[in-house]
Amino acid sequence: MHQYVGLIVLFPLIGLFINGLFGRKIKNEKLIGSIGSGAVGLSFLVAIGIFVEMLGMPAEERGSVVTLFTWIAAGSFKVSAAYQIDQLSIFMTLVVTGVGFLIHVYSIGYMHGDRGFWRFFTYLNLFIFAMLNLVLADNYLLMFLGWEGVGLCSYLLIGFWYDKKFDGVGITWTGDAGNKAFWVNRIGDFAFMIGMFLIFKEFGSLTFNEVMGGAENLAVGNSNVFWITLLLFIGATGKSAQIPLFIWLPDAMAGPTPVSALIHAATMVTAGVYMVARNSALYALAPDTMMVVAVVGALTAIMAASIGIAQNDIKKVLAYSTVSQLGYMFLALGVGAFTAGIFHVMTHAFFKACLFLGSGSVIHAMHEEQDIRHMGGLKKVMPKTYWTFLISSFAIAGFPPLAGFFSKDEILWKAFADGSGVLWAIGALAALMTAFYMLRMVTLTFEGEPRWAADKHPHESPSSMTIPLIVLAALAVVGGFIGVPAVLGGGNAIHQWLHPVFAQAEKTMALPEHHNHALEYALMAISVAIAISGAWFGYRMFKKDPEADGRISSKLGFIYNLLSNKYYVDEGYDGAIVQPVVKTSDRFLFGFFDVRIIDGIVNGSASLTAWVSRLMRTAQSGVVQNYAALIVVGTLIVLGLIIIG
Amino acid sequence: MIPIHYYLILSAVMFITGVVGVLTRRNAIIIFMCIELMLNSVNLTFVAFSSYLGNATGQMFVFFVMAVAAAEAAVGLAIVIALFRNKQTVNINDVNILKW
Structure with missing residues (x-):
């Protein structure tokens, strides 16, 4: 049974995709609810299967690691998508899937008529998927x-x-x-x-x-x-x-x-x-x-x-x-x-x-x-x-x-x-x-x-x-x-x-x-x-x-x-942390740093360009004779250089 | 025989007169005449050297320059007339629309 541990994680993932992709079209609450709950129920059954098998083993052989694939490999650093089955993780898996299954079933009744019914079950399955990764990870x-x-x-x-x-x-x-x-x-x-x-x-x-x-x-x-x-x-x-x-x-x-x-x-x-x-x-x-x-x-x-x-x-x-x-x-x-x-x-x-x-x-x-x-x-x-x-x-x-x-x-x-x-x-x-x-x-x-x-x-x-x-x-x-x-x-x-x-x-x-x-x-x-x-x-x-x-x-x-008033902890955090952070963001990071420094650099480069342009523009008088004079001066300089050189 | 530098000095004086006229005068027609003056000073130099060196190439160039000058005079005068029709002036200080 050990090798089937991937199925425990897979079932909620399947349920998540079915409800997430097609839930809006299915519209049938019973069906959506059954897919969501069924996925978790199947995971629970597989977990029970593994648990029963572990019960039949001697205590020291109960732990094992099932590697699905290499996730990240960079030099000596290697992380696999691998699940560790031992007494602790299977225990948590049973609690998560068992209690999770009951709450899924309950939700069918509780969420009846809600316009986000399919969305709810999608999220719940996603949660079970993530939680199982958390407890089973090696x-x-x-x-x-x-x-x-x-x-x-x-x-x-x-x-x-x-x-x-x-x-x-x-x-x-x-x-x-x-x-x-x-x-x-x-x-x-x-x-x-x-x-x-x-x-x-x-x-x-x-x-x-x-x-x-x-x-x-x-x-x-x-x-x-x-x-x-x-x-x-x-x-x-x-x-x-x-x-x-x-x-x-x-x-x-x-x-x-x-x-x-x-x-x-x-x-x-x-x-x-x-x-x-x-x-x-x-x-x-x-x-x-x-x-x-x-x-x-x-x-x-x-x-x-x-x-x-x-x-x-x-x-x-x-x-x-x-x-x-x-x-x-x-x-x-x-x-x-x-x-x-x-x-x-x-x-x-x-x-x-x-x-x-x-x-x-x-x-x-x-x-x-x-x-x-x-x-x-x-x-x-x-x-x-x-x-x-x-x-x-x-x-x-x-x-x-x-x-x-x-x-x-x-x-x-x-x-x-x-x-x-x-x-x-x-x-x-x-x-x-x-x-x-x-x-x-x-x-x-x-x-x-x-x-x-x-x-x-x-x-x-x-x-x-x-x-x-x-x-x-x-x-x-x-x-x-x-x-x-x-x-x-x-x-x-x-x-x-x-x-x-x-x-x-x-x-x-x-x-x-x-x-x-x-x-x-x-x-x-x-x-x-x-x-x-x-x-x-x-x-x-x-x-x-x-x-x-x-x-x-x-x-x-x-x-x-x-x-x-809960010991005013929320108010205390609000006053001591949240408000100072908000004020710092507003007054320093926005009011000073963003407006002055960041915007200043952007606007500054623009006005520098404009300033240099104003200087250069004076040469462009629009009077043709000035240009002609410059041509003459240039010609004289070139001639002079040729004669001297 | 008149030495070559007499021609060259006269040509330089004519040319400088033309340049100064182009740069300082405001009347488009006078500027135009000054340009002609510069062209003719160059022609004088060409002819002088042609005679001095016994080589006809310079005189050939003069004909080209005269042909170009004739064409230029036709185009230039047409511009001046068009200008006058539009602005009722040939003063180039009033024709500065190139400047933004």
């Missing part, structure tokens, strides 16, 4: 191709409804939100590229296998590796929305909801996590970078969670929740728990995709209303959406034995054991907030009395939308069982599966084995208590009084305003 350059490709799709899909208004700092149209995402990502991509150049300088190759092989000979604390890993991590902060580059993700909610689910929750934003995990052997050599990763992750987790408490847009809450959960993943990576980070990528993909799709179902039913203060009482009219949404909320809040419990608990335990108590405390506090705002949102949306206008008639969504919800909710329930920790008597299958990929990093870091089961149980109990109390608090407070926000803001005005 070298940094091909990965970067996918990395940029998903960024492009993100831009295209955020601004999909380009003529729709969208409100944000410096943003009036959805297209502006797309631009913002693109620009912020550009900063990270720049760092990623510098990191890539440094890798080539240090290791003389861009393939993962050769770089990791070269890393074996390097000492821990190597300064080049420190810069490489730090630059790659800055790239990851852009793509995966970490401090300081997280600001684009909440505005990315301008796109259609399936896009938010697929790109801005389940798959693309986890690319940074995957990239760091892929380079685990390098990161293990740079403990300083690891510390940075862990601290940035923890701070992002708590900052975004606290913002999520005070948001009223259902998608904004989920967006900040995504940023916060991504922070957890980086916290895990930073303390060396690569498996836990990847595990959380998977469980998060399940429940967050389900939550976003559920919110899409709600928005659909409420006729594009997104403000949860104007919802309420939807439990009765859309029970399927309610139950799947509730289950996923419990999963993200960390209720045992749902998926989120296992992955989040493992991250917190590793943060405590291999990191520090402070990191654990920040993570635990963020978990408390997560449970609180999730249940606040559920309560305001589905419970209590309806607060919507009487002329709205919410209804349950069609089955093409509810079936993916049910499948994802089911995955959010059972997904965690592949990572049941040993203390709970589980085999922790995902650890054993991914172990060969991270073996080199684990050997380098030489983290101690933990046998303090009592402590692990205690922390687990605290996690559960946190989840339950946060959820209970959120439920009670907003069940009793949907207007509780107003009460809080009158008491804690300053803090509440700080949170609901």
Whole structure:
């Protein structure tokens, strides 16, 4: 099966071309949707085939590289379009194609009647194609191709409804939100590229296998590796929305909801996590970078969670929740728990995709209303959406034995054991907030009395939308069982599966084995208590009084305003970076440099020519006798020269 | 026999008179006459040398020059008349339309 890995990437490409070239003519939504979803479904089946085959092999034979063709060859520099199949890449491929397939199916229902229906599926297929290149690439350059490709799709899909208004700092149209995402990502991509150049300088190759092989000979604390890993991590902060580059993700909610689910929750934003995990052997050599990763992750987790408490847009809450959960993943990576980070990528993909799709179902039913203060009482009219949404909320809040419990608990335990108590405390506090705002949102949306206008008639969504919800909710329930920790008597299958990929990093870091089961149980109990109390608090407070926000803001005005305005980060960036850049461009680059220097050179050469011409023109008097006199003078000079010579 | 340099001096004086006339006078007809003067001074030189050297080539040239001068006089006078019909003047200071 290994040799068929090209097919995984090929199917979305075919779907992309069919829908992209003929979609406008096909017009049949069912057909367009089936082509788009079918392409991803086929990729998923091939990925399962490869996965099953890998299961049947001994662990050390599971990795392989399939080279399709030589992409770039220049002297000693050679890059191939080659796909690396190993435990990590096939795992990510399964998540991308599996969740991607469900979201494609959901989109058939959600995008029904949209005039850009075919365009939407073309972009989605392009996204899957780019994302698969990202996770399957065997070298940094091909990965970067996918990395940029998903960024492009993100831009295209955020601004999909380009003529729709969208409100944000410096943003009036959805297209502006797309631009913002693109620009912020550009900063990270720049760092990623510098990191890539440094890798080539240090290791003389861009393939993962050769770089990791070269890393074996390097000492821990190597300064080049420190810069490489730090630059790659800055790239990851852009793509995966970490401090300081997280600001684009909440505005990315301008796109259609399936896009938010697929790109801005389940798959693309986890690319940074995957990239760091892929380079685990390098990161293990740079403990300083690891510390940075862990601290940035923890701070992002708590900052975004606290913002999520005070948001009223259902998608904004989920967006900040995504940023916060991504922070957890980086916290895990930073303390060396690569498996836990990847595990959380998977469980998060399940429940967050389900939550976003559920919110899409709600928005659909409420006729594009997104403000949860104007919802309420939807439990009765859309029970399927309610139950799947509730289950996923419990999963993200960390209720045992749902998926989120296992992955989040493992991250917190590793943060405590291999990191520090402070990191654990920040993570635990963020978990408390997560449970609180999730249940606040559920309560305001589905419970209590309806607060919507009487002329709205919410209804349950069609089955093409509810079936993916049910499948994802089911995955959010059972997904965690592949990572049941040993203390709970589980085999922790995902650890054993991914172990060969991270073996080199684990050997380098030489983290101690933990046998303090009592402590692990205690922390687990605290996690559960946190989840339950946060959820209970959120439920009670907003069940009793949907207007509780107003009460809080009158008491804690300053803090509440700080949170609901997202710590004024956007305003701060606007004032500190955007406006100075705009002003510099306007006043210096345009007003001075362009107008004076560039235009000055152009106009100057013209006026110099004119000036010289004015001088020369005086000889051309138009009086024939002057010319005749000059002829005489010339003749005399020539004669004189002949006579003298 | 009159020495050759007498002829040459007379010819040079005539020629310079012609040049100065062409360069300084403003009346087109006088300029025209000055040109004739220059041509005839050259003719004088040709004839003088022809006689001095005992060679008829110079006299042959004189006939050519006279033929050209006759043609030139016809064209030139026609121009002057055309000019006068258009501008009612033969003062070349008034004929400076070559200057932009």
